[in-house]
Amino acid sequence: MKFLLFLGSVRDSTPPRPARLGLRVALACMAAFKHYYPDHEIELIDALDFPVEPVFKPHFAYSKDRAPAQLNELAQKIADSDGYLMVSPEYNHTMSPALANLLNHFGSSLFSYKPSAIVSYSAGQWGGMRAAVTMRTFLAELGCLPVSAMIHVPKAQQVFDEQGEMMPGEEQADWYEYFARTIHQLEWWAQATHDHREEVDPLSKTATFKQNPAQRNAP
Known part of the structure; x- marks a missing residue:
């Protein structure tokens, strides 16, 4: 199966030092995932590599074949994947705005009926856990429901080096x-939803919301 790990921080300046704690955590998570599931694919999607337009326009709002190539490529990767790991710092007790902005460029139909896992971190003692709580509702609305186990890494600068290795x-x-608890839950649910999607196309039962608000069938 295929998995994407989204790193939701674009901070790359000092102070504070070190600048990119998130990359350390992301690399460590990928190494742990490959340790347990070497036959699955996992790819890092770094929000820093996606300088999206300052005027928000989601991928699905572009005319056919008119979306920026970078958005098209990522949309295809999201659609082809079976599960997601979302790595975020905590800013003002909530998830990274860079992560929310990147994810919001894509319709929930690309993410839906697949699981996600929440990974948060901080330079302090709480490990971003307050941000992780807010991510539950965000990811549920996106359609990739998070598994129950979460990963929190406090004082990440004392745990991992720049290569994601243990200090x-x-x-x-x-x-x-x-x-492991989070990774195993993610893999289990990914396999279950992957197998059922092979039998039943969920989007054949619920139309995707792309053009008209009435498609939401809301009162």
Whole structure:
């Protein structure tokens, strides 16, 4: 199966130092995922690599074949994937605006009927857990319901180095054991939804919301 890991931070300046804690966490999560599931594909989607237009226009709002190539490519990757890991810092007790902005460029029909996993981090003691709570409702509305287990990494600068390797004094086995609960839940649900999508196309039963608000069938 195929998985995408979204890194939702575009901070790349100092101070503070180190600038990109999120990349350390993302690389560590990818390494742990490959440790448990070497036969599955996982790809990093870094919000820093997607300088989307300042005037918001979602991918599905473009005329056919008129969307920027970068958005088209990512839309296809999202559609082809079976599950998602969402890595976010905590800004003002909520998820990264960069992550929300990037995800909001794509319709929920690309994400829906697949699972997601929440990973949060911080330079302080809480590990971004307040942001993680707000991400539950966001991802549910996006259609990729998050699994129950979450990953929180407090004081990430003391846990992982720039390559996502354990800092001296940290035990890889301990962190991988902690990551495992979330990773196993994500893989289980991804396999279940993948198999059922092979039997029943969920979008044949519920139309996608792309053109007209009435498609939501709301009162």
